[in-house]
Structures are given as structure tokens and as C-alpha cells.
Amino acid sequence: MELCLEQVSKSFQDNRAVDDVSLRITPGVWGLLGANGAGKTTLMRMIAGILKPDKGRITYDGIRIDSLGEAYRDIFGYLPQEFGFYPEFTVRDYLEYMAALKGLKPGWSRRKIGELLETLTLEEVKNKKIVRLSGGMKRRVGIAQALLNEPEILILDEPTSGLDPGERVRFRNLLSEFAHDRIVLISTHIVPDVEYIAMKNAVMKDGKIIETGTTPELVKRMEGKVFSEKIPARALADYEKKLRIVNLKNEPDGDITIRYLGDRPETEDSVSEEPRLEDLYLWLFPQNTDGRKKEERGTKGGKRR
Numbered sequence: 001m002e003l004c005l006e007q008v009s010k011s012f013q014d015n016r017a018v019d020d021v022s023l024r025i026t027p028g029v030w031g032l033l034g035a036n037g038a039g040k041t042t043l044m045r046m047i048a049g050i051l052k053p054d055k056g057r058i059t060y061d062g063i064r065i066d067s068l069g070e071a072y073r074d075i076f077g078y079l080p081q082e083f084g085f086y087p088e089f090t091v092r093d094y095l096e097y098m099a100a101l102k103g104l105k106p107g108w109s110r111r112k113i114g115e116l117l118e119t120l121t122l123e124e125v126k127n128k129k130i131v132r133l134s135g136g137m138k139r140r141v142g143i144a145q146a147l148l149n150e151p152e153i154l155i156l157d158e159p160t161s162g163l164d165p166g167e168r169v170r171f172r173n174l175l176s177e178f179a180h181d182r183i184v185l186i187s188t189h190i191v192p193d194v195e196y197i198a199m200k201n202a203v204m205k206d207g208k209i210i211e212t213g214t215t216p217e218l219v220k221r222m223e224g225k226v227f228s229e230k231i232p233a234r235a236l237a238d239y240e241k242k243l244r245i246v247n248l249k250n251e252p253d254g255d256i257t258i259r260y261l262g263d264r265p266e267t268e269d270s271v272s273e274e275p276r277l278e279d280l281y282l283w284l285f286p287q288n289t290d291g292r293k294k295e296e297r298g299t300k301g302g303k304r305r
């Protein structure tokens, strides 16, 4: 079971959204990480067969996906980023409708829908109209429809946006189990959501895959580049000017512990920290560090973690 992308490119007018991407995707959960506009959705839509690459080819077990037709749709599950529901349908009616569109047998799909309603904790809202659901619930309905046909390839574009922390954990566990002998590709900005379940990650920037590797391999690249230091609150502004601070923590004594990225420790008082996948992400996408700092400064005295 192998999904293979060979020198795949796609442009919109003169904007190269995906630029010469080659990737071999094997069973397991894959995280596709990248900032806004990196090209993740465009890449996923090409894998889903919705968009045609301008150049290159995508094959599944050696056969071009565009020549697989119906057979490819049968083994494919897709949660798009923008998901158009039928708002007046109830959750159950919608899932039954989607199952029929996918050509699933009614008896089998009824059992499957029951199972998915339970796993995705949608049982209580199964008779509610979709229009009345919260954003997180709608997202879960979207995940349920993508799983209906027990796909061999599951593509989920930003599946965790809108889910609360409890739902995120359940979703992670569900996917880890599901991906045992299937290909699951998840795009996200929420790095901790893939950190513990992704077998491998591909990092996209400006249409290109700039890093691939298992989470421990990628995290290793940040060894010796993550530090922390306890500083007086009044010194924060100075530190922010010279360092890439990725996290702030208020201490009970009024000081602040900063976590920062750099090629070397800034002072003798800095302590080396265990890197996380998010540190690599923020290292590769420094603009996200700036956004984070502003957000944290906005919350009186920084954010606790």
C-alpha cells in the first residue's frame, strides 16, 4: 500500500501553489504541517483527485489515480477544509445519504453509522438538524462521513479545528487505531495534534516539502536550540527584541520563565530544554512565533502552560 507523488506541481495563474513535490506515503498517520498558504490544501485536493496536477504524477500502488476512477473513490475518504453540509438534514439522514452516494449497502451502512455516531460522540445529536450543531460537532460529522466506507486512504484537511481538548484526544486515539493498516494524511496548524499520533510528518513551505521524517527524527533537529530562562517581568520587552520566544510562563514570585529558540544560549542562566515538534515548526515558520508573542502579551502578563 503506497501513495506516491512524483514531481507534482500546481499553479494558479502565476502562483505556484505546489512546487515539484515528491513524497512516498506509506500506511500510518502522516502529519502535513505548514503555515497558511503553504500549499497543503492544494496538495490534498490533488491526492483526492479533485484537482489535476499541471506536472508530475500521483500513483496508488503503481497505478495513476486518474486512471483508477470509481475504484479510487471506493477506497478513499476525504474531509475538505470547507465542508458543505446539507443544513436541513439531520445528522443521521445526512450520513445515510452520504453512505448511499458512496454506494454502501443499506444494512451494512446502518451498522457503520451507529458505530461512528458512538465513537465520535454524536449519538445524542443524531436526530438534530446539522444547521443547529456547534462548529466542533459539524467537524465530527464531517469526520464521520469520511470514515463511512472504511477507506484505505483517508485525507483530513484541518480535522481538529473547532474540536475541544477532550474531543481532540478521542479523535487522536480513533485515528491511531484506524491507521494501523491504512494511509491517513492530516493537515494541521495545531502541531500537538499530530505530534503524538503521526508516524511521519511532511513540512510544507511555499509549495515545497522542506522536511520529512518521524516525529523523533524531526525533533532531534532542534536539539541544542531550545532554552529556557527565568527573568524579571520588567526585562521581558528587552528579551523579546533579541530572542525568538515561543512560550511565556508566569511564576508565583512574579518572574517570567521564557522558552526560546536559538543557535546558542543567550546567557549563562539559560537552561537547555527538550525540544518538541512545535519548536521545529516555529523555527521553520518564524512569523508564527511573532503572532504567538503578540497573542501572549495580549493576555495580561503572558500565558500559562
Ligand SMILES: Nc1ncnc2c1ncn2[C@@H]1O[C@H](COP(=O)(O)OP(=O)(O)OP(=O)(O)O)[C@@H](O)[C@H]1O
Residues within 6 Å of the ligand: 012, 015, 016, 017, 034, 035, 036, 037, 038, 039, 040, 041, 042, 043, 081
Ligand atoms: N482555487 C484557487 N485559485 C487561486 N489561487 C489559489 C486557489 N487555491 C489556492 N490558491 C493559492 O495557492 C496557495 C496555496 O494555498 P493552499 O490553500 O493550498 O494552502 P494551505 O497550506 O492549505 O493554506 P491554509 O492552511 O491557509 O488553508 C495560496 O497562495 C492560495 O492563495
